[in-house]
Amino acid sequence: MVGTRSKLDELEQILALATEPAGAGGIAKRAKKGIPSVRDRINLLLDRGTFLETGALARQPGQADALYGDGLVTGRGLIDGRPVVVIAHDQTVYGGSVGITSARKFMRALQLAFDTACPVVTINDSGGARIQDAVGSIASFGDISRVLEKLSGYVPQVSIILGKCAAGSVYGPINTDVLIGTGDSYMFVTGPEVIKAVNGEDITAEELGGAAVQARRGTLHHVADTEADAYEWARKYLSYMPTSCLEQPPIVNPGLEPEITAYDRELDAIIPDSDRTGYDMHEILLRIFDDGDFHEVRAEFAPNLITGFARVDGYPVGVIANQPLVLGGSIDAACSDKSTYFIRLCDAFNIPLVFVVDTPGVLPGLDQEASGVIIRGGRVPRAIIEATVPIINLVVRKSYGGAYGMMAARQVGADLSFAWPTARIAVIGxxxxxxxxxxxxxxxxxxxxxxxxxxxxxxxxxxxxATPWIAAERGYIDAVIEPVRTRLEIRSALRLLRDKPPVKPEFNPRKHAVYPM
Structure with a gap:
C-alpha cells in the first residue's frame, strides 16, 4: 500500500514539474530571449501573493510525454484589492499555441469571470492554433470566441500582447476591450514567411505587424516601453473600471480637490487670440480634471481626437476631445471609429462622458470620402444617442458643421452643454x-x-x-462659463446627473438598431 507520505512526495514532484513543464530547455529558451517566466509575468501584474492558479495539472490525454499546463496558465488574483481572472500563454510550452486542452482551460477561466462578474486580463505570447491538434484546435477558437462575446460589455477585458501573436491568437485579443503591446511585440494573421510563399512579397515582421505599426492602425490601444510598464498601464486602466457592468466605477479621493487654483486661472489665457493658431488640448485636459491626471487610450491612432480617462470629484469619466495640433482638430474617418468605440466602452461600464470641443468640422477631401467618412462618421452620433450615461459637452473654441453633433451637442445627447466665451458655434467657419x-x-x-x-x-x-451668445439665447447651450470655473462646473454638473437612470425609459419593440457599416 502506498502511504500518505509517498503521495505527498509525488504531489510535490508533480507540482514542481508543472511549474517548469519544459524543464531546463524552457528556462534556457527564456534566458536567451530575456523574458520572465509566465508565472513571474502574472505576479508582476497582480497584487503580490494573490495569485491562485487553476488547471496547473491539465495536459493532453493519451500522450505519455504531454507537458503539464498545455501551454497556458490560468487563475484568479487581485489588482488593487479587486478580483481579476488571469489567462497567460506559456511561450516555452508548445510555443504557447492553443490546443484542445489549453482551450478548455481558457474557456473555464472565462466562465469563472462570467460567474463571479470580474475582469479578465490575458497575457498573450502565442503562435496560434496548435497544428498537431488539427481541426480540434481551430474549433476551439470558435468556442473561445463565443465565451468572449458573452463577456463583452459585462466585465472589462484587457489583452497584453507580448512576443509574436499570430493567426488565431490575434482574434481573441481583438475582441476584448483594450490591447496593450510592448515595443518588441507583433500581431498578424499570416506571418512574413507565409506571405512570401503565397504572394511573393518580402516584408519584415516589424513592417507587417510590429507594435508601432499596430498602434498607428488602432489595433493596439497602448504601446509600453517594457513588460512592467504594460502591466502598470493595465492596472491603471482597470482602476477606472467597475468589476462588472453591475457595479459603479470605483471612487478615489472624492471632494478633496480645492476650489479655484492657480492652474484653473491659467485656463483664462489658454485659447490663442487667432483662430488659426493651434495649441495642445492636453493643456486644457490636465487642468479641468482631478489631480491633473489623464490616462490616454489609443494615443497613436487618429491623434486629431484624444480619448482617455480622468476623474471628477473622485469619480471616473471618459474624455473625448479634439486636438487642434493635428489637422486642426478636424473629424475624419479614423477618429470617427475611435470615438464610436470609446463612447460604447464607457457606456457599457457606467462611466460618464465629457466632450471637449474645438473642431473646424469634418475633414474634406477625396481620401476621406473614399475612406467612408460618411458611414464611419454616421456611427458617432448614433453611439451618443444610444448612450445612457451622463454626458457633458464643453465648447472651448470651434464647433462647426457636422462635427457639432459628432462632439455630443445637446440636441444629439448631451445632458448639459457649456461654452467658453471664446466659443464659435456655426455651420462653417x-x-x-x-x-x-x-x-x-x-x-x-x-x-x-x-x-x-x-x-x-x-x-x-x-x-x-459664430458666437456662444446666440447659441445661449436660443437655448442650444445651457451656459456660457468662465474658463477658470470649468473644473468646478463639470463637478457640479456630474453631481446633478449622478442619479440619471441607466436605461432609457421609452418603450420600443425593435430588437436593435442597424448601424451604418
Missing amino acids: AESAVDLIGKRQLAAVPEEQRAAAREFMVNHYNETI
Whole structure:
C-alpha cells in the first residue's frame, strides 16, 4: 500500500514539474530571449501573493510525454484589492499555441469571470492554433470566441500582447476591450514567411505587424516601453473600471480637490487670440480634471481626437476631445471609429462622458470620402444617442458643421452643454462662410481694397454669427462659463446627473438598431 507520505512526495514532484513543464530547455529558451517566466509575468501584474492558479495539472490525454499546463496558465488574483481572472500563454510550452486542452482551460477561466462578474486580463505570447491538434484546435477558437462575446460589455477585458501573436491568437485579443503591446511585440494573421510563399512579397515582421505599426492602425490601444510598464498601464486602466457592468466605477479621493487654483486661472489665457493658431488640448485636459491626471487610450491612432480617462470629484469619466495640433482638430474617418468605440466602452461600464470641443468640422477631401467618412462618421452620433450615461459637452473654441453633433451637442445627447466665451458655434467657419456667401460682395469691391473688406466680413461673422451668445439665447447651450470655473462646473454638473437612470425609459419593440457599416 502506498502511504500518505509517498503521495505527498509525488504531489510535490508533480507540482514542481508543472511549474517548469519544459524543464531546463524552457528556462534556457527564456534566458536567451530575456523574458520572465509566465508565472513571474502574472505576479508582476497582480497584487503580490494573490495569485491562485487553476488547471496547473491539465495536459493532453493519451500522450505519455504531454507537458503539464498545455501551454497556458490560468487563475484568479487581485489588482488593487479587486478580483481579476488571469489567462497567460506559456511561450516555452508548445510555443504557447492553443490546443484542445489549453482551450478548455481558457474557456473555464472565462466562465469563472462570467460567474463571479470580474475582469479578465490575458497575457498573450502565442503562435496560434496548435497544428498537431488539427481541426480540434481551430474549433476551439470558435468556442473561445463565443465565451468572449458573452463577456463583452459585462466585465472589462484587457489583452497584453507580448512576443509574436499570430493567426488565431490575434482574434481573441481583438475582441476584448483594450490591447496593450510592448515595443518588441507583433500581431498578424499570416506571418512574413507565409506571405512570401503565397504572394511573393518580402516584408519584415516589424513592417507587417510590429507594435508601432499596430498602434498607428488602432489595433493596439497602448504601446509600453517594457513588460512592467504594460502591466502598470493595465492596472491603471482597470482602476477606472467597475468589476462588472453591475457595479459603479470605483471612487478615489472624492471632494478633496480645492476650489479655484492657480492652474484653473491659467485656463483664462489658454485659447490663442487667432483662430488659426493651434495649441495642445492636453493643456486644457490636465487642468479641468482631478489631480491633473489623464490616462490616454489609443494615443497613436487618429491623434486629431484624444480619448482617455480622468476623474471628477473622485469619480471616473471618459474624455473625448479634439486636438487642434493635428489637422486642426478636424473629424475624419479614423477618429470617427475611435470615438464610436470609446463612447460604447464607457457606456457599457457606467462611466460618464465629457466632450471637449474645438473642431473646424469634418475633414474634406477625396481620401476621406473614399475612406467612408460618411458611414464611419454616421456611427458617432448614433453611439451618443444610444448612450445612457451622463454626458457633458464643453465648447472651448470651434464647433462647426457636422462635427457639432459628432462632439455630443445637446440636441444629439448631451445632458448639459457649456461654452467658453471664446466659443464659435456655426455651420462653417468665418473664412469659408465669407468665401461662399460674400463672393459677389467682394467681387464688387476694388481689388486693392478686397483683402481689407474680406477681413472686415470675417470679423463681422465671428462677432455676430459664430458666437456662444446666440447659441445661449436660443437655448442650444445651457451656459456660457468662465474658463477658470470649468473644473468646478463639470463637478457640479456630474453631481446633478449622478442619479440619471441607466436605461432609457421609452418603450420600443425593435430588437436593435442597424448601424451604418
